[in-house]
């Protein structure tokens with residue numbers, strides 16, 4: 012394929028798609044659990060990999076494969092696998108490269124369950140995990156152990172919006188033979204390509220920007236080498252975290268407008284971040300598109316734009332957060348992010364309410380912290396919504 016000559020937007024529309032013998036304009040849904048062999052020899056050849064043929068949907072399916080190819084093209088990898096959720100992608104990568112007595116070094120402000128599953132489940136199997144602020148690059152080398160297998164980065168991290176230098180971190184990890192995995196959910200390939208910066212594997216919750224319409228849960232892993240693609244696929248086939256064909260069809264449908272959605276949401280986010288930064292009831296705004304962001308320069312170098320996730324701190328603490336939540340009318344009071352609809356949430360009273368105050372503090376979840384995922388509505392409506400709700404504080 013001449014993909015290297017095609018632009019990102021063209022690849023979003025056409026990359027990896029299957030056009031069937033009837034001339035379908037889009038990849039059809041192959042809603043089938045299993046596939047007929049032509050005869051016994053054909054079955055044997057498919058299993059042996061001598062002939063390209065589908066066997067069983069957990070192993071492979073044309074609709075799912077079309078999505079895998081599209082994602083691999085967009086992230087510039089050798090290949091990829093699509094999974095039932097972002098967490099299935101996280102556990103598949105852990106399961107593939109960690110074993111008894113091994114160690115993983117991870118960003119401290121990583122997506123909660125990506126940390127939780129290490130502490131609750133992988134610890135049972137003798138896997139050690141250390142969580143550090145990877146945005147301070149010197150922290151990485153000093154925390155590497157002889158048994159470290161994975162450096163797991165999330166950048167920008169949530170909800171602190173700290174940014175890790177992927178190129179520098181990869182260089183350090185590779186000196187020690189450590190695999191670098193980057194959760195690229197917050198950026199999507201539209202804003203950042205970790206494999207080009209030196210990472211080995213990219214992870215996505217497709218639930219967020221890539222599908223973009225808050226109607227599918229899904230995940231993906233894209234690897235730089237074919238060898239790693241095969242290793243990951245083997246884990247997926249055994250552990251059963253595969254995607255379903257209908258899910259894959261919806262994600263292929265959603266991803267086609269990724270550039271348009273990202274561009275519009277980012278345009279809105281830049282205006283809203285500036286509005287919030289000047290609002291008297293807001294203590295500070297954490298957004299890589301503001302020059303007040305501590306890693307503004309690194310963000311400009313590493314990302315093609317600041318994206319549309321904003322965190323901000325209210326002066327009034329916990330009570331102010333609750334008041335804001337109870338008064339917004341356009342933004343939806345919900346977890347998740349990266350959809351066409353604007354979502355708002357207050358971690359201290361919602362997602363992290365069951366955590367101890369000390370635990371929240373360690374995870375940088377302050378009482379007045381608000382997470383705001385900017386959608387593609389009219390920006391004037393979003394600002395008017397915030398204005399009236401902030402006035403109630």
Ligand SMILES: *Cc1c(COP(=O)(O)O)cnc(C)c1O
Pocket residue numbers: 096097098099122125165169194196197215216217218219228229230
């Ligand atoms: C949502 C999310 C995940 C988990 O994905 P699911 O699709 O919800 O399983 C992982 N990482 C990040 C950064 C996320 O936002």
